[in-house]
Amino acid sequence: MTDTDDLPRPRPLSMQINISNMIPEESRGAPWYSDGNVVLMSEDTAFKVFKGLIAQHSPKLRDKIENRACEHIDGCPAIVLDDATTDLAHFLGVIHGCDSLRPFRLATKNDFLTLSGILRLATKYEARTIRQRALVPLTKVYPSTLSQWDEAFESNSLLWVLDAVTTVNIARELGALCLLPAALAFLANSTTSREAFGVGIFQTQPLRFAPGLLKTEDVKALSLMKEYNQSTIARTLRFLREQGKERHSLCQRAAEGCCSSKFTGLFVALSVLVATAEGPVGYPTFAIRVQDVVGREDLCGDCRDRVEVGLNRRRRAWWKGLPEAIGFSGWDDERLVVPSCTS
Numbered sequence: 001m002t003d004t005d006d007l008p009r010p011r012p013l014s015m016q017i018n019i020s021n022m023i024p025e026e027s028r029g030a031p032w033y034s035d036g037n038v039v040l041m042s043e044d045t046a047f048k049v050f051k052g053l054i055a056q057h058s059p060k061l062r063d064k065i066e067n068r069a070c071e072h073i074d075g076c077p078a079i080v081l082d083d084a085t086t087d088l089a090h091f092l093g094v095i096h097g098c099d100s101l102r103p104f105r106l107a108t109k110n111d112f113l114t115l116s117g118i119l120r121l122a123t124k125y126e127a128r129t130i131r132q133r134a135l136v137p138l139t140k141v142y143p144s145t146l147s148q149w150d151e152a153f154e155s156n157s158l159l160w161v162l163d164a165v166t167t168v169n170i171a172r173e174l175g176a177l178c179l180l181p182a183a184l185a186f187l188a189n190s191t192t193s194r195e196a197f198g199v200g201i202f203q204t205q206p207l208r209f210a211p212g213l214l215k216t217e218d219v220k221a222l223s224l225m226k227e228y229n230q231s232t233i234a235r236t237l238r239f240l241r242e243q244g245k246e247r248h249s250l251c252q253r254a255a256e257g258c259c260s261s262k263f264t265g266l267f268v269a270l271s272v273l274v275a276t277a278e279g280p281v282g283y284p285t286f287a288i289r290v291q292d293v294v295g296r297e298d299l300c301g302d303c304r305d306r307v308e309v310g311l312n313r314r315r316r317a318w319w320k321g322l323p324e325a326i327g328f329s330g331w332d333d334e335r336l337v338v339p340s341c342t343s
């Protein structure tokens, strides 16, 4: 915090306040309660709200109001804040229980912007319960367990594409590092280097988000994650190749020469798929392809069971290793602990 942060902020020039020191209708935001007892102003909008409710959630914002409110507007102490108006509106909406905002829903890009604004101010003003509640939907999309990842990967891929870069930045900015491994794993799986870094050999597809938005440390983390994906793909391919090299004692088709040759075919087909794909093939996408291909192959029951166990073991190992791939000590690294929600 700098010294200037401690000084009362001047009233925004764009804020129209009429001669009787009232906020005109067009500058009143929501929430606005005519019987509220404090006026908060940001950019070109004012909110008339209740100090007691603010104090319940954020003693820090209450202290700021008490220490810095320097003039009376609309019959109340008034203070200028430097927050974005939309973020402030949503944050105050949550504090005042405005259900119409549906603040903790996460189904669209707009929901995501609302939620990240709430999270930003809840972190800044140390509103712990609101911060925890805002993190819950985000940790479902960018989870810390493999089963939640599978669920989110199947149901939410569009949302991820839109928001993974922003989520990585929010995770760093707001100290919500529990979102990082899954968000970076998703980015590494679905994003070309051109999209992430703005540099590309072939420019065949439009960018889905502006390049260069990732911070230096996350550019590094994304590169490491891509490499981790690649090595996991290679390990999975090697496992399939090994299956084709031996005769399996429990194979139910031993008399016909075992299922071995089928695995060699699978190894070749999947290698070609990886080698010739034009878009990025990260390990999560690859694992789904492998499942599809193995599922269609005519294998005996024992060979199918054995290979599925082996593939699942590799998938769990991939998930377990995600945090280490980007510099954490593991999922139990205390920096990655998911906050619990008490409300």
Ligand SMILES: [Zn+2]
Pocket (backbone or CB within 6 Å): 248, 250, 251, 252, 253, 258, 259, 260, 299, 300, 301, 302, 303, 304
């Ligand atoms: Zn077999």
